[in-house]
Amino acid sequence: MTETLADLIACEDVLMFVNAAITSTGQREFRHHEGEQRLSLNFLHAYMLHNYRDLYAASLALDINDHNAAIIVRNLLEHAAAAGADQRRSEGRIIARRLALLPPQRVYGLFRDLRRAGVNNRRTRAIMRDWLAARPDPAFDAVKYRGAVKAAVRHAHLDLDDETGAFLFAPHTSRAFQTPIFEAWRRAHYEHGALYDLPYTVAEGFAAKHGIPRAVFLERIEPRLTRRERLGLQENARRRGIEAVAADLTTMPLTRLATYVLALPLDERVKRRAELTAALRTSARRVASGLAGTWGKVAAVLDDSFSTTGSAQKKRRPLAVALAGHFLLEALAGEYVPLWTSGRSDPLLLYPYGPTPLGERILDGLDTGPDRLVIVSDGWDNAPPGLAAEVLRVWRTRLDPGRRVAVTHLNPVYDADDFDVRRIAPTVPTAGIRDAEDLPALVELARFAEGRVGLGELRAHLDERVARFVEPS
Amino acid sequence: MSWLEPVRWMERSGLRTGPAQAWGSVRLVPLVRDEPVPHLRLDRRVYADEPSVVDVGDGTHYISYIPHAFVARWDDGEAPAAAYGTQMRDKAKLEKAKLEKDDRGIVPSMPIRVRRRMARRVTKDRLRFLPLHVAVEGYLALHFGGPEIAWSEWSRRALANGLSPRSEEAYTGAQVRGLADALRIFEIHPGQCGVLVYVADALASAFVVPHPDDYRALHPTLVEDLFGELVYQYGFLTLHVPDLGGRVDDTAVRSLVELRAEATRLQRDWADFHDGVMAGNLFQENESHATVQHLHGFELTRSLPPFNLRGENHIRESIIDGNGRIAYLKSFRLSEAQVRRGYLLTRLAAHDWSLEATAEALGATKGDLALRLERAGFGYLLRQDVLDHYRAQARRAVSGGGR
Secondary structure, three states: OOOOHHHHHHHHHHHHHHHHHHHOOOOOOOOOOHHHHHHHHHHHHHHHHHHOHHHHHHHHHOOOOHHHHHHHHHHHHHOHHHOOHHHHHHHHHHHHHHHHHOOHHHHHHHHHHHHHOOOOOHHHHHHHHHHHHOOOOHHHHHHHOHHHHHHHHHHOOOOOOHHHHHHHHOHHHOOOOOOHHHHHHHHOOOOHHHHHHOOHHHHHHHHHHHOOOHHHHHHHHHHHOOHHHHHHHHHHHHHOOOOOOOOOHHHOOHHHHHHHHHHOOHHHHHHOHHHHHHHHHHHHHHHHHHHOOOOOEEEEEEOOOHHHHEOOOOEOHHHHHHHHHHHHHHHHOOEEEEEEOOOOOOHHHOOOOOOOOHHHHHHHHHHOOOOEEEEEOOOOOEOOEOHHHHHHHHHHHHHOOOOOOEEEEEEOOEEOOOOEEOOOOOOOOEEEOOOHHHHHHHHHHHHHHOOOOOHHHHHHHHHHHHHHHHOOO | OOOOOOOOHHHHOOEEEOOOEEEOOEEEEEEEEOOOOOOEEEEEEEOOOOEEEEEOOOOOEEEEEOOEEEEEEEOOOOOHHHHOOOOOOOHHHHHHHHHHHHOOOOOOOOOOEEEOOOEEEEEOOEEEEOOOHHHHHHHHOOOOOOOOOOOOOEOHHHHHHOOOOOOOOOEEHHHOOOHHHHHHHOOOOOOEEEEEEEEOOEEEEEEEOOOHHHHHHHHHHHHHOEEOHHHHHHHOOOOOOOOOOOOOOHHHOOOHHHHHHHHHHHHHHHHHHHHHHHOOOOOOOOOEEEEEEEEOOEEEEEEEOOOOOOOOOEEEEEEEOOOOOEEEEEEEEOOHHHHHHHHHHHHHHHOOOOHHHHHHHHOOOHHHHHHHHHHHHHHHHEOHHHHHHHHHHHHHHHHHHHO
């Protein structure tokens, strides 16, 4: 055996961190407050940064969430002195690639944090310069994220063309701008019509200033809405009798769509059953694409217990992930049996309810003789506590020692006390999950968590992911 | 009147023990009913944050701060299905009824509310009572009259006023560490009608209601309940209570069917263990009971424990139907000092408040008993010179022994 104990620990640490970085957003969860979440998460970041810097940087290539990606980038730039020249070069490429994938408001937030922390080394300035240069429409950014762009430009000592400079730093000295969007912004101060050429978030402020009725404003700003703004405002607009604000549900990402469905009142869901189901199915099929129907016979144990309420900050997130997972697995499987913990069978009419009898549902799932058993749950098995662990242990040791059935547990909730997602049983691999879209990739990653694959293989897997990430084919 | 025997009270009341949920040092055990107790419902009445005054009747006023009260409603049995399932009630009408009938005598603009009695019929089919107060009142009023025979040791005040004023202290659930969180994250079972609260695996409180909907509505009120000092202190033991799920016997399992049978067995074992061991002392032999109110086939009663020293002692209030089924139950675990006080009072009363006879029955001297009474907070019952005499005697014994 060539693996040393240190390797095993490294392997475990990395997986633990990746699980945390996928699930935790530093927000309040059902069981832990945001303070506990952040304290726990910050410890993991510091631990990884100082012990496994290369693996820490490489985790940017995985499906970790935006919150953690921003923290990693900040930490890497803040502690640049600890890295060698080669390391900095490779880190720089991963960071640049990840920043390009992050939503702009996150990146501007990150730049602000760097400024607040007084990080202003040459590498940081170069990264900021390159990212800003690559923005598709700098003028649009300057209007929509005016304060943030201003801060970034100041911090990175960037040169601007005269017009943008004037817009950012001395906007009221100009009589007229050449750039249309700047000009619209200038005119919007006194002219109602001009504000409908601005982004929604900026226009909203002007609308309030001019006292424009909400209904009129929503109707006329409709063409400028982004996809998510449209989804978010749809119900708001409908209540005001404006049908123009209508999101095309079939183009929505799967988990977001599930969150939207779960936020609708039950009556509304019954009324729009066909439309909603079709949208969820289409979205799931798009995610499954090439893998559709290849997973054989799948049984899924899906948690819809009261704890899937999440928190005020993450409303029904765990249930939304389970619901999205349900439709995705339906698309992936040849033959599919969903088992909700509450015993309900209509996925469209779910709401968080009752305890979590995971053990019983796992038994029901195994009874159907599946090829794969997927469990989506926060891992708090409580009716009765610990039965799921016992069932899976005995199943592995006595009934299925040959591992005919692949059992995977996906957990949408970070457990701040354990610095990891909560496991059901040591014999079953557990992976954190943020968006149901990542489910196929996570099921692959979960095999590392089983402890049968060593650090060498994990490193190889990460290297391969990084290579694919930095230079996408 | 047939009182519930200590064992089998759950079974008789149609309650089943469900799997426990633990959080930190708090363990909550749900009690599930297959069908609700008919003809009785509990509501909650929230009072504003003002102290309340209860007019006891003889010019005396009982002043307390009460976060909320319960309202029991019953129907007369001629509309049999009324209590099953969710009741449709006209909310506006209900509010109107409340304003007109229930709180008559309350002048809304006055900052202090006046409630007439602690348990009081508010209309023909409703009774309002303050949760746990029926039980606590029973404990406070224990031999409240004081000495019945004017033995020479008792102070003039004891003979004239009895134990008055008598006070006991308790903590709210919000002060018991971890309880608020444990209640917040508790996942209520379908059909759940009650819960047993354990803190560091000591039974702190029992709560049972007639109907699952009532439970769902009243579950958050547990955090406003009273808990004794013992429970409060146990809350600070930051130990994580273990899962008591049990272990499947590997050798007995050769198929999924057998695995399922093992799971059922574990659940049964847990329920038996819980009912027999963990909740075994909630009901005891030699308790004393008193009926406070008759409510159309139901009875609101309170029970006092036998005050076993160094044991579990719970005071309880309950509503029991004609078949001896518990429709409503709430209990309070007495702390050690409270048990000692109850014990001394019952001993004294059993011997007609004779210091000598009581001391003899306890196997102690009169001096010991007098000092015990003082330590328990009943020093004011004894004449000052008598107490001083025994104190001096004790001091002499200590310093004499030291020389």
